[in-house]
Amino acid sequence: MKDDRYFDALLEKANKHHIEHKCGGAPYTSYKELCVQLQYIPCTHMLEIGTGTGFLTTILAHTYPHAYIDTIEEDATHVALAKENLLHLPHVTLHHTSAQEYVASKKYDCIIFDGYAPDMTLIPIYKKYLLPCGYLISTNKHLFGQFDGSSTREYHAHLQDTHFWELQASFSDTDIYKKK
Numbered sequence: 001m002k003d004d005r006y007f008d009a010l011l012e013k014a015n016k017h018h019i020e021h022k023c024g025g026a027p028y029t030s031y032k033e034l035c036v037q038l039q040y041i042p043c044t045h046m047l048e049i050g051t052g053t054g055f056l057t058t059i060l061a062h063t064y065p066h067a068y069i070d071t072i073e074e075d076a077t078h079v080a081l082a083k084e085n086l087l088h089l090p091h092v093t094l095h096h097t098s099a100q101e102y103v104a105s106k107k108y109d110c111i112i113f114d115g116y117a118p119d120m121t122l123i124p125i126y127k128k129y130l131l132p133c134g135y136l137i138s139t140n141k142h143l144f145g146q147f148d149g150s151s152t153r154e155y156h157a158h159l160q161d162t163h164f165w166e167l168q169a170s171f172s173d174t175d176i177y178k179k180k
């Protein structure tokens with residue numbers, strides 16, 4: 001695992017893009033707390049929704065050097081930057097598509113959502129691709145408020161349904177759920 005200075009430098013680069021591009025691609029900053037939690041989450045196949053320029057993907061790739069990581073990004077500018085940033089990580093596959101159009105032939109033991117505001121279109125994706133007892137990690141929660149539509153509210157209500165989800169941890173900008 002690289003040290004904090006390496007990741008802090010990457011974060012600075014991702015932030016610079018976010019400011020210059022004036023996009024909503026805010027990198028995920030609570031990664032040190034997340035890494036503490038990830039120690040308790042075994043994972044061999046991971047799906048990340050919302051690569052941005054690849055900051056969080058890089059953290060995940062270093063945390064899980066033996067996992068296969070698929071990461072999805074719909075914005076072409078972000079894909080181009082992420083491609084460069086993820087080049088040295090052979091166990092990461094970047095897909096230029098939206099989560100809603102993504103098709104995979106496998107299931108995942110962990111899905112990370114870092115794509116601004118979630119909505120109900122994501123729930124069938126979690127149901128289809130997340131294994132039972134798999135983990136759903138929702139990051140950058142402060143961005144959710146920017147999109148307060150009824151579908152986003154319905155999404156949050158769904159995750160409170162304990163028939164389907166068990167909240168495992170909640171800290172700063174992040175919730176971790178386990179699928180039942």
Ligand SMILES: C[S@@+](CC[C@H](N)C(=O)[O-])C[C@H]1O[C@@H](n2cnc3c(N)ncnc32)[C@H](O)[C@@H]1O
Pocket residue numbers: 014024025026027028049050051052053054055056057072073074075078097098099100114115116140143
């Ligand atoms: C908050 S940024 C991701 C930050 C990134 N994970 C990081 O740590 O640098 C959100 C990204 O999700 C992408 N995105 C949003 N909705 C998406 C969707 N439905 N499918 C694929 N990408 C999506 C946006 O284009 C944007 O690049």
